[in-house]
Amino acid sequence: MIADIKKHVQITPFKPFSIRMSDGQEYSVQTIDHIFFPPSGGRVIVEDDDGAVADLPALHITGLIKGRTPARKIRRPRS
Numbered sequence: 687m688i689a690d691i692k693k694h695v696q697i698t699p700f701k702p703f704s705i706r707m708s709d710g711q712e713y714s715v716q717t718i719d720h721i722f723f724p725p726s727g728g729r730v731i732v733e734d735d736d737g738a739v740a741d742l743p744a745l746h747i748t749g750l751i752k753g754r755t756p757a758r759k760i761r762r763p764r765s
Contacts (some may be wrong), residue, residue, distance in 0.1 A: 687747045688723070691730060694750060695721060705742060706749040713740050715730065 695718060696704055696738040713732045715721045722731040730742045 687750070688727065688730060688744050689710060689719075691747075694752070704751040705732065705747055705755065706751055707742065708741065708746040708748050710754055711743060712751065 690703065694701070695715075702716050704714045706712050711752050713736070715732055715755070716735075720733050722733075724731065728744050730744070730747065732740045732742060
């Protein structure tokens with residue numbers, strides 16, 4: 687699934703999409719600057735406009751939703 691996400695990120699011009707997780711959560715990727723692929727390859731990092739970061743393990747990524755998606759806030763863990 688990460689290979690599919692990397693392919694989608696390389697589309698020019700960039701097209702927004704969301705990543706769906708096994709728990710039903712969706713993480714919106716509005717621009718190429720909102721996504722990062724660590725060298726280890728086992729996860730995807732998504733950041734929202736407020737600087738909240740979600741670390742998405744590859745094993746729990748179930749889909750890629752193409753098209754403009756509403757920006758959703760990444761829930762910050764409670765301290």
